Amino acid sequence: MTTAGLEPSTSIPRSSQSRSKFGYVIPAVGFSLIAAFPFIAGPHYAILMFSGMGFAIALLGLNLLFGFTGLLSFGHAMFLAIGAYTTAYLTAAKIGNLEIILLTAAGVAILVAVPIGLLCIRYVRIYFSMLTLAFSMLLYSFLYKFYPITGGDEGLRIKMPRPALFDFSSLDTVGILTGPLYYYVFALLLLLTYAMWRIVSSPLGLGLRAIRENQQKAEYLGVNVQRNRLVVFVVAGVYGAIGGVIISIPVGLADPSLAYWVQSGNLVFMLLLGGYTNFFGPILGAVVFIFFQDQLMSHTEYWRLTFGILLALIVIFFPNGLMGIIDPRRRWSA
């Protein structure tokens, strides 16, 4: 990947030892804010944050593909749909246990991501983007057209799942989404963020960045490019499906538009908004996008125009996104 336009304005040497303490302040403040959110904002906003956390999880996976490995998927929304439809099928079959749903969604994502990944990882750059887009549209057209199985354009209803050891009987839907389930999802976000942190700080994580920077040389230095790409594609798929389970809960519906290519484009948009060169960029991007969209939509029917202009400005002037503005020194994946 050529990065001519992406050179950081600063060239402060980064080191795994000398990273400033300040660098951890921003994510700490951010996570505290998410934790306190149901207490400081109304239920409408707390539920928005609930979805934001779901998107954040999906984006953490997407950024492992794009930010770290240099593969831009324009079909990642297919995994959101896999998560949502898994939730719909299981809750319809009276399996409401959230752990089972999450594990099943992850399992389905693996089953789908392995064969698709094996095909897609042979391609890079624009071909990877187009192939992933084609696969997501394949899923979309299946969901959209095969009414008896998928509910067609109406989609499938989702009943509120319940984690083991939780008792929701005294709560209404809003109470659940802003109370126990909110913190369940928050804990899941923390856990998956930590797992992702481990992945990018692992030997494999370094190999990923090497693949992004120079695939041929990486191979000569013994990096198993194809295997690593597949691993990343599958991990990203699992994160996407888990994110899909979560975002479908407040909506109560799994519908085919989740897999549409514009949805995938929006995911990439969120990533860029938050900053794909920063480890925490995806989380910030997801949350900011969701809230900004909500506010815009309540003020104008032309929110897409605003978003389009915003995206153009980011692409042209701020390719490192919001995190690049807030904290230009910590360019984790760069």
Added chain:
Amino acid sequence: MSILQAAGVQKFYGAFCALDGVNLSIDEGEHVSIIGPNGAGKTTLVNVLTGLLSPTAGSVTFKGRDIARLGPLRLSRLGMARSFQLVNIFPQLSVRETIALAAISTLGAGGRIFASLQRSKPVWDTVEGVSALFGFSSKLDQPAKNLSQGDKKLLDVASAFALKPEIILLDEPTSGVSTAEKSAIMQVLVRAAKETGIKAIIQVEHDMDIVFGYSSRIIAVHEGKVLADGSPEMIRSRSDVMAAVVGKL
């Protein structure tokens, strides 16, 4: 003992014949220089020997195995490393990370997905050793793209050495480097080869001072064929080779 062999290697680019029946055999303990005028097929030869290109005909064997379609990854595991003629770095990875990458491969740790790289002592020991050898100790945290031209090329070589290979192929390791730096680089290379236990070095080289100063054997390539293959003294005594390869000398 022969470690790398090429037998009847041909390589065509369309109708153009870049290599025409090359035979060679590299033994342990040798430092072989491949020389020849521009366009003679030197880089093609290195690319075929390192599996980047597969030969149109003929075979390449490394440690007794046919490596024609093995690919760079498995060659690196078998114990072959190379550097490139043009600057070939990971622009945004630091010197430390670049060398660590090779160390990870040597340890077979490249697939460890949740392990902490930072706490992997063997990796950092290798990084420390190799960077000390190549004079990178004070530049470990520099992103590769910020290095000088000479250091970029040296980093490419250093990371190849960090693989602890049995054989290393260097495609013009000193090109684009000032004359003063050239012999310094060569001394580093020779010392590094000794310390990491490399069995053979194959080097494409234009600078005849370096060729005759460091090689134990010279292979002259001309128009895709091996023109001469022998000791530096023997090559120096062949006026036809010197004329073809070095031009007016």
Added chain:
Amino acid sequence: MISSINILVSGVFSAAVLFLVSAGLQIVFGVQKIVNLACGSFYAIGAYFGITALSWALRLQLPAALFIPVLIASGLVLALVLGPPIERLLRSIYHRDEHFQLLLTFALVLMFEDIIRMFWGASPLQINNVYLAFGELRLAPDLTIPNYNLIVIAVALAISLGFGWFLQATRFGKMVRATAENASICEALCIDLRKVYAVVFTLGVALGTIGGALVIPATAASLDMGVELIVDAFAVVIIGGLGSMPGALLGALVVGLTRAAAIWLYPEFEMLAIYVIVIAVLILRPRGLLGKAA
């Protein structure tokens, strides 16, 4: 027999329109190396603007023979208005990573959807009676073909022939092709790349807007027609080969005919069939059926 002729005609009709839009995608990719996601948006806005132009023509009671020229002119005017400023915007990312080029054109997709909404509203628009005004061709007692479909096929053919002539025979066309081969050498030879890029991009836009304008008498214009068409256009260029004009023609025929056949025979497979072909091509022949090897 009857159904296969119907499939053929409607398939070639949609292939003709699809080819125009895909040709715009191809020429911009070939010269500027940008995969333009917004080409579907140009198609959509071309369709809406075509409706405006056509209703103006109807109000002036122009004869039906002038409808096609009016539609083509509306596409050209729109392209001249939109093309140069958008090309100017894209200029800021020519040297950048292709991922960012893709994303900037995605930003255009978002913007255009609302721009259309602003001017024409959210509900689908349709011009009635024009389609039928062109009459039908009766091949057999129970087999008729709408003349309009045949006219559009002929017009698309004429446009692509004219386009091919422009690229092959004119001085500027040769400059365009040379730029596609090697932009930096062309710049060194004092070819004004800015001008080439601006003209090529505007041409690409025009192919999209004219394509959109031409479908208007036959179908309604809706907000999502752009994002839907881009996926078809993508399928066309993947099947035919990115950057190849003959490939776009072949790809458009494959997609158009597959879709027409699926709608006729088994509507559930309408889109599915196309993506199965796309994926098969990408796996078996990643450069596309007529694409050049990298």
